[in-house]
Amino acid sequence: MKLVGALLIILTTTVFGWEFATRLARRTKQIRYLKIAFEALETEMVFGMTPLPYACEKVANQLSSPLSQFFHEVSKKLKEEERTARDIWCNTLEKWKKTTDLEASEINILNQFGQTLGEQDLENQRKQIRLAISYFDQEEKQAMESQKKFESMYKSLGFLGGVLIVLIML
Amino acid sequence: MKEVFQVLPEKIRKIILKLPEKTINEIEEIRLRVNRPVEVRTHTATFVVPNSATPFIFIESDSALMLSLLSQHSVYRLEEELKRGYITISGGHRVGLAGRVVMEKGEVKGIRDISSFNIRVARQKYGVAKSYLTQLQQRGNWCHTLIIGPPKSGKTTLLRDIAREISKGVGSLKVEAKNVGIIDERSEIAGSVKGIPQHDFGVKVDILDSCPKAEGLMMMIRSMSPEVLVVDEIGRKEDGDAIMEAVHAGVTIFASVHGDCLEDVKARPTIASLIELGFFQRAIELNVHSKRGIVKKLDLKKRVSGVIRT
Numbered sequence: 001m002k003l004v005g006a007l008l009i010i011l012t013t014t015v016f017g018w019e020f021a022t023r024l025a026r027r028t029k030q031i032r033y034l035k036i037a038f039e040a041l042e043t044e045m046v047f048g049m050t051p052l053p054y055a056c057e058k059v060a061n062q063l064s065s066p067l068s069q070f071f072h073e074v075s076k077k078l079k080e081e082e083r084t085a086r087d088i089w090c091n092t093l094e095k096w097k098k099t100t101d102l103e104a105s106e107i108n109i110l111n112q113f114g115q116t117l118g119e120q121d122l123e124n125q126r127k128q129i130r131l132a133i134s135y136f137d138q139e140e141k142q143a144m145e146s147q148k149k150f151e152s153m154y155k156s157l158g159f160l161g162g163v164l165i166v167l168i169m170l
Numbered sequence: 171m172k173e174v175f176q177v178l179p180e181k182i183r184k185i186i187l188k189l190p191e192k193t194i195n196e197i198e199e200i201r202l203r204v205n206r207p208v209e210v211r212t213h214t215a216t217f218v219v220p221n222s223a224t225p226f227i228f229i230e231s232d233s234a235l236m237l238s239l240l241s242q243h244s245v246y247r248l249e250e251e252l253k254r255g256y257i258t259i260s261g262g263h264r265v266g267l268a269g270r271v272v273m274e275k276g277e278v279k280g281i282r283d284i285s286s287f288n289i290r291v292a293r294q295k296y297g298v299a300k301s302y303l304t305q306l307q308q309r310g311n312w313c314h315t316l317i318i319g320p321p322k323s324g325k326t327t328l329l330r331d332i333a334r335e336i337s338k339g340v341g342s343l344k345v346e347a348k349n350v351g352i353i354d355e356r357s358e359i360a361g362s363v364k365g366i367p368q369h370d371f372g373v374k375v376d377i378l379d380s381c382p383k384a385e386g387l388m389m390m391i392r393s394m395s396p397e398v399l400v401v402d403e404i405g406r407k408e409d410g411d412a413i414m415e416a417v418h419a420g421v422t423i424f425a426s427v428h429g430d431c432l433e434d435v436k437a438r439p440t441i442a443s444l445i446e447l448g449f450f451q452r453a454i455e456l457n458v459h460s461k462r463g464i465v466k467k468l469d470l471k472k473r474v475s476g477v478i479r480t
Contacts, residue, residue: 045246052243078243082180084235085243118243119234121280125246 006170010162017158021151026101028143033067034106035136042129052085052118053078070096089114109135173261174200174289179235182208185219185226200289202228202236237284240265252280254380262292262361262368292361294369298324299331303340305465306452310345312336312398314417314449317426318435319456319463325426326358326402328456328463330369332424333359333400337372348422351396352377353386359402384408391419398422410440417449431455432466 037059044055053075060071070092077088090111097107113132120128171194175183182202186194189210196212203209207218207225218225240257241248251257256266269284306315315332319325339347354360354377360367362379376394378386383401387409390396399416401409404425413423429435432453436442444450445468456463 045244049247050244051241051247055244082235082239084231084238086234118238118241119245121252121282122246122249 002170006166009165009169010159013162013165014155014158017154017156017161020154020158023101024143024147024151024154027103028140028147030067030100030102031106031136031140031143033063034102034110035133035140037063037067037071038129038133038136042126042133045129046122046126066096066099069099085118086114086116089117106136106139109139171195171197171291173259174263174291177236177239177259177265177289179232179239181232182219182226182228186210188220197291199291202233202287202289204228204230204233204285233284233287236287249280250380253278255281256357258357258361258363258368260363260368262294262363264290264292264357264361266290292369293327295324295327295331296334297331298328299335302328302332302454302463302465303335303343305467306332307340307343307345308451310343312345312348312422312424313451314423315425315452315454316435316441316445316450317424317454317456317463318429318432319426319454320430320458321428323456323458325456328454329400329402329424329426330359330371333375333398334371336398336424337374347372347374348397349395350375350398350400351390351394351421352400353381353383353390353402354379355381355383355386355402359400384412387412387416391416391421396421398424400424402426403428405438405440407440410444413444414447414449423449 040059040062041055044050044058045052048055050058056071056075056078060068060075063071073092073096074089077083077092078085081088093107093110093114109132113128116124116128118125175187178186178200185208186197186200193210193212196214197210198213199209199211201209201211206228207222208228210217210219220226237245240259245252248257252267255268256264258264266286266288267281267284268286268288269281272279272282306313317325317328333350333352336345336348337350339345350371352359352371352375354362357380359369360371360375360377360379361369362377365377365379367375367377376390376396378390381389383404384406387399387401390399399421401413401423402425404410404413404427413425416423427435427438427441429438429441432445432455436445445453448468450468453466453468454463455466
């Protein structure tokens with residue numbers, strides 16, 4: 001009996017450790033997708049001159065979840081609701097951020113970008129997109145570093161933590 | 171009017187929709203200025219909505235929303251429009267803009283922080299040209315015509331209706347449908363959105379939207395082989411030269427010009443020389459109050475030799 005219990009404890013803590021580790025990896029991946037999304041947005045807005053609701057829709061179609069959901073939502077609301085793009089972007093962001101592994105710094109960049117969305121002329125709009133992309137670049141680097149640093153640590157910590165608890169309880 | 175309501179923020183739309191239907195149908199302008207009451211103008215009266223005691227004040231956030239609605243949340247697409255200072259929306263209505271102007275290399279680059287919107291409602295009037303048509307043709311050919319009138323006398327409306335009649339052809343006068351080229355420098359005749367005319371013109375009409383008149387006349391002749399050219403508000407010297415050129419190319423010209431009467435426009439050198447040299451065969455003088463016009467036949471014998479008449 002004791003053995004089964006001990007195994008269960010170790011298993012649980014190991015799973016926790018793994019979860020934390022993959023969360024790091026997912027964050028890096030999502031930041032990378034954000035960059036791709038903004039590059040696509042730039043193409044649509046600056047070169048394609050596509051109206052914002054349709055630009056967001058196209059970007060959403062190129063991406064996978066959870067990013068696609070955000071752009072879908074923004075596009076849908078832009079078409080249906082009579083509010084400024086800034087309002088819609090920030091509201092949607094507020095709800096959506098819980099479903100991602102992104103951290104406050106990335107959400108802040110997105111929020112900042114939303115403040116002027118669709119309200120500036122071509123050149124300034126382009127600058128805003130470029131600025132956001134360069135911020136994401138930095139975030140991606142940091143995310144990769146912390147992934148390297150902590151990924152294996154979380155994994156072994158999970159397992160070893162379980163062992164520790166078992167030893168104490170024995 | 172449907173298109174106009176679509177660009178108005180909901181609060182203002184509701185107020186305006188509460189006006190009696192007759193007034194709504196007569197609206198010519200809706201003026202919106204930041205921190206000022208909203209003003210509505212029909213051709214008989216100007217008033218503040220909903221009433222002058224408790225007017226609705228248009229605030230900055232309304233202005234931002236209005237710009238969002240006007241541009242479909244995409245101000246970056248309005249580069250050209252912001253440079254010219256007005257946006258043409260579907261339906262041919264025009265929204266004039268004023269605010270802080272941004273310069274670049276000594277040229278106007280656009281308007282930022284927009285503080286005033288002036289929505290000018292475009293109305294098509296079918297049939298205004300009908301009573302003139304008989305006198306504007308000669309044995310199945312249209313005559314070169316100059317339309318003279320002060321602002322708001324209906325020059326552009328008449329020009330638009332004439333263009334439509336020509337492109338459809340007038341069966342009762344045995345005039346065939348002709349290819350019409352419109353040079354629409356200020357997007358007023360056709361009210362084009364992305365190059366597509368928002369007014370009904372029949373089939374045989376080609377439009378050069380927001381193109382300078384003098385260049386446009388030549389471009390049309392070279393590229394679209396029009397039989398009739400329609401151009402609004404001529405006046406500069408280049409316009410005159412281009413019109414001479416077009417008449418020599420065998421194209422019929424319909425043009426409009428600002429002025430009270432024929433004598434009045436003769437004071438302007440370009441127009442005077444066009445009339446003196448006999449380039450125009452008919453002149454229509456429009457009266458601002460009655461919106462009725464008088465057709466005058468200009469003396470054809472004055473045509474200088476060397477002008478080939480077909």
